[in-house]
Amino acid sequence: MIELRQITKIYNKGKFNEVVAVQDVSLKIEDGKIVVLTGPSGCGKTTLLSIMGLILTPTSGEILYDGEPVLESSDYWKTNFRKENFGFVFQHINLLPQYTALENILLPLYAKDTDPGDFMDRAVELLSKLGVIERANHLVEQLSGGEQQRVAFVRALIKDPKYLFADEPTVFVDEDTSRIIYRLLQDLRDKGKTIVVSTHDPELIKIADEVHRMDRGRLVQTK
Ligand SMILES: Nc1ncnc2c1ncn2[C@@H]1O[C@H](COP(=O)(O)OP(=O)(O)OP(=O)(O)O)[C@@H](O)[C@H]1O
Ligand SMILES: [Mg+2]
Incomplete structure (x- = not known):
């Protein structure tokens, strides 16, 4: 479970270009759910997802994972x-x-005690x-x-993570690919994974x- 308590993010605080991107957001996200963040461009969706994903540190507020506060932990711990x-x-x-x-x-x-080859079967399956x-050995610039x-979804899911953060994942894709992505997200949810996704896509909002x-x-x- 993810719990956000009074999260605020101010970019360039105190400068002429200060932006309050996220303001006093409190939210609990249960496991086994597809949770959508929506709203107009610039409303703070990407900022909030990055904060949840511990990529960006909020200006104030607290985040708890399964009840444990995480923001005070070291960068090393957060990275792991x-x-x-x-x-x-x-x-x-x-x-x-x-x-x-x-x-x-x-x-x-690649890491000290990981052999990427061990993940080959899962990569092929995903x-x-x-x-x-059929595109596995093609250069990405040619896709x-x-x-x-x-491919980005396969990369995200290769280690079978408990939490998936997806930022507008159906913007660049056609209807067939969108349907594949909806199915994938629903399968992950049914396995108890927690999915937080920012989107404007009405079909994706329907399955949330x-x-x-x-x-x-x-x-x-909130609906
Ligand atoms: N690195 C940054 N430095 C300064 N301001 C930023 C930065 N990133 C985002 N902002 C500002 O913060 C606000 C929220 O941006 P954010 O990217 O979170 O919005 P969004 O809801 O994801 O928008 P979109 O739907 O266009 O992706 C915007 O006003 C944006 O200009
Ligand atoms: Mg965004």
Whole structure:
């Protein structure tokens, strides 16, 4: 479970270009749910997702994972916690263009005690499930936007994370790929994973268990 307590994020605090991107947001996100953040451009969705994902530190407020406060922990601890528990699909897909799809999935796994080769079967399974297995050895720069987005999902899910954060994951993809993504998110939910997704996509909003609308940094409505 993720619990946000009075989260505020002010960019460039005290400067002429100060922006209050998230203001006093409190929210509990239960496991096994698809939770949507929606609202107009600039309302703070990406900022809030980045804060939940411990990529960005809020100006004030607290975050608890399964009841444990995490913001005071060291960067080392946060990095490890992120690696073990989180999968991210970013708004701007950010794969490495000059590497193949498979390399993009396996390269981040290199670590002292990890052999990325151990994840090959799972990579193949996920690439197949998402319909991009024939693109495994193609350079990412030669893939379509929708194919890249599916590869980004495989990269996010390769370590079977408990939490998935996806930022507008159906913006660049066609209807068929969108349907594959809806199915994937529902399967993950049914396995008890926690999915937080920012979106304007009405079809994705339909499958959500909860929808939180933001406006100018604040949570204004919950359904
Ligand atoms: N790194 C940054 N430095 C300064 N201001 C920022 C930064 N990132 C975002 N902002 C500002 O914070 C506000 C919230 O941005 P954010 O990206 O969270 O919005 P969003 O809801 O994800 O928008 P979109 O739907 O366009 O992706 C915006 O006004 C934006 O200009
Ligand atoms: Mg955004």
